[in-house]
Amino acid sequence: MGRRFEMAEKKGFFSRLAAGLTKTRDNIASGFDSIFKGFSSIDDDFYEELEEIMIMSDMGIDTTMSIIENLKKKVKEEKIKEPEECRQVLIDSIKEQMKLGEEAYDFKDKKSVVLVIGVNGVGKTTSVGKMASLLKGEGKKVMMAAADTFRAGAIEQLKEWAGRAGVDIISQAEGADPAAVVYDAVSAAKARNVDVLLCDTAGRLHNKKNLMDELKKINRIVEREYPEAYKETLIVLDGTTGQNALAQAKQFKEATDISGIILTKLDGTAKGGIAIAIQAELGIPVKYIGIGEQVDDLQPFDPDMFVNALFDRGDE
Numbered sequence: 001m002g003r004r005f006e007m008a009e010k011k012g013f014f015s016r017l018a019a020g021l022t023k024t025r026d027n028i029a030s031g032f033d034s035i036f037k038g039f040s041s042i043d044d045d046f047y048e049e050l051e052e053i054m055i056m057s058d059m060g061i062d063t064t065m066s067i068i069e070n071l072k073k074k075v076k077e078e079k080i081k082e083p084e085e086c087r088q089v090l091i092d093s094i095k096e097q098m099k100l101g102e103e104a105y106d107f108k109d110k111k112s113v114v115l116v117i118g119v120n121g122v123g124k125t126t127s128v129g130k131m132a133s134l135l136k137g138e139g140k141k142v143m144m145a146a147a148d149t150f151r152a153g154a155i156e157q158l159k160e161w162a163g164r165a166g167v168d169i170i171s172q173a174e175g176a177d178p179a180a181v182v183y184d185a186v187s188a189a190k191a192r193n194v195d196v197l198l199c200d201t202a203g204r205l206h207n208k209k210n211l212m213d214e215l216k217k218i219n220r221i222v223e224r225e226y227p228e229a230y231k232e233t234l235i236v237l238d239g240t241t242g243q244n245a246l247a248q249a250k251q252f253k254e255a256t257d258i259s260g261i262i263l264t265k266l267d268g269t270a271k272g273g274i275a276i277a278i279q280a281e282l283g284i285p286v287k288y289i290g291i292g293e294q295v296d297d298l299q300p301f302d303p304d305m306f307v308n309a310l311f312d313r314g315d316e
């Protein structure tokens with residue numbers, strides 16, 4: 001899927017992904033395995049147990065139901081008799097649920113301004129840092145804007161990441177107007193011919209009106225000062241919070257347009273099925289996933305590869 005993945009694959013992309021998803025894989029793939037091997041026929045109990053594993057892994061009730069319905073339909077149509085034969089049908093059906101079209105994932109080859117939003121502690125600053133390295137590695141000129149002027153320490157933390165990635169950063173003092181930081185950063189990005197401007201913003205869900213106003217103001221400034229740029233708003237969600245992450249995304253979606261999701265900390269959960277639920281239920285592409293704390297532990301998301309990694313089918 002695109003140049004990013006071809007390059008990344010060469011570096012053992014898949015094995016890193018599979019390793020990062022070990023906890024979830026142990027949960028889902030082993031659960032499925034025991035059902036496929038344990039049942040001698042496809043009956044109601046068989047479907048119920050599959051359902052249970054999917055819900056337990058946080059795939060979400062609606063998504064699980066449509067996957068099971070699809071499986072039942074295929075079993076009937078294709079006259080499948082052996083539980084083991086359901087494995088591939090199930091894998092294909094999960095992939096089908098996540099389909100959004102390939103172009104949904106790619107960064108446009110245009111000058112871009114990316115707003116990164118999300119509540120505190122989800123891994124926002126870390127993800128901006130990792131993204132900067134990743135995009136720079138792809139040959140892009142990257143700049144950061146420290147527009148999370150609210151949390152003490154956020155600016156310093158981002159500066160460290162900028163240093164590590166070797167990219168420029170525009171910042172002001174703590175407590176400064178985030179929109180003013182973005183204004184400065186947009187001017188600098190234009191002047192320095194930057195390809196991607198990554199803006200780390202503050203996320204305060206407890207005051208939705210405030211947050212909405214702030215994001216609107218930032219969007220207005222970017223639109224006014226840089227109308228020709230391609231705009232992205234990525235929400236960062238903590239994968240270990242399961243269905244809560246889904247609820248957060250829904251709340252933010254009411255406040256602003258979201259073009260993509262960064263789902264972090266998937267290495268720390270056995271419930272990585274949340275990636276499937278999020279994409280299927282929100283219809284917003286997961287663009288990156290975090291599978292560790294190291295700089296290269298943020299990966300562009302490829303749904304087919306993700307599902308293959310969950311079932312550890314690297315040979316496909």
Ligand SMILES: Nc1nc2c(ncn2[C@@H]2O[C@H](COP(=O)(O)OP(=O)(O)OP(=O)(O)O)[C@@H](O)[C@H]2O)c(=O)[nH]1
Pocket residue numbers: 118119120121122123124125126127151154203264265266267268289290291292293297
């Ligand atoms: N295991 C693991 N840890 C992660 C991942 N992404 C982020 N973290 C960790 O999560 C913690 C919080 O990350 P931050 O980037 O500080 O979170 P934030 O959302 O920016 O938080 P605020 O700056 O407080 O808004 C840090 O300890 C990160 O190292 C990931 O994919 N896997």
